[in-house]
Amino acid sequence: MTDTKPQKDAYRLILEAIDSGIYRPGDRLVESELADRFGVSRTPIREALQRLETQSLLARDGRSLIVASLDHNQLSELYAVRAELEALAARLAARHATKEEVGVLRDMVEEDRQLVDDPSALSRANRRFHKQIHLASHNRYLVQQLDMVHRTMALMATTSLAAEGRGVDALAEHDAIVTAIAAGDEQRAGDALKQHISKAFTTRLKLDSRNISRLG
The missing domain is CATH 1.10.10.10 (Winged helix-like DNA-binding domain superfamily/Winged helix DNA-binding domain)
Structure with a gap:
């Protein structure tokens, strides 16, 4: 049988x-x-x-x-690619997102405010938020490429959202991204998301440098 x-x-x-x-x-x-x-x-x-x-x-x-783990050069390369692809997703979302998709993004930002004191939960919520933007781009090939990038992000041992104050700042950045997408402002949406990724990368570099100092 x-x-x-x-x-x-x-x-x-x-x-x-x-x-x-x-x-x-x-x-x-x-x-x-x-x-x-x-x-x-x-x-x-x-x-x-x-x-x-x-x-x-x-x-x-x-x-x-x-x-696997990521060395400094791999981390830099990953964030460079992620920033460009995420910005493109935000620009396309500003062009193609339905009002329902924008509503979901707004709800996510509001709900995630309850998670600022839980970096692990906020990190999971952050991935859902970004995935929703990818889907709102309505470009399947871009979604596939971003899925690959985010799979590699799992190789980071810690989340940048664990840094003091980063959770609150990240949610404010998410709010600005959603506002630009809702307004249909492609340039502002792309710029806001690219800046968001840049700030996350800067925070991660600072966290890594502190860890190296402790080991030294």
Whole structure:
């Protein structure tokens, strides 16, 4: 008798575990342990690990696979690409977003104000907010590219929203972005989102420099 139960997506399960911090940069991933955790056979786990390695989300450490980490140059390159793509998404959202999509964005900003004291929850809400802008661009190819960028963002061990005062500032920036999108002002929407990413990058660099000083 054939098993008709839907198969779990091993790739998605591992990716979500990395994104949520269950597995962090440097953590070793073992096929058998992953299969037990997710209730999936080892073959789809192996295929998922190969796919994640191809996407540079996993790296080799001898014979083992570990969650990759980003060095300073990779971080700079990632933020440079993200800033341009996110700005394009905001400009297209200002052109194409429906009133319902704008309403959802406004609601997100208001609801997220309750999360300023919880960096982890605010980080998850931040990803949802940006994803909503990507979708509001109504450009499937841009959404695909931004999905790849945001997958790589999961390789950062900490969120810039953990910095003191950053959560409040980020929400104010989100509000400015939504206001520009609602007004249909493509240039202002793109500029506001690009500046938002720049400030997030600056905050992350400061956090990283403090961590290096502590280690020194």
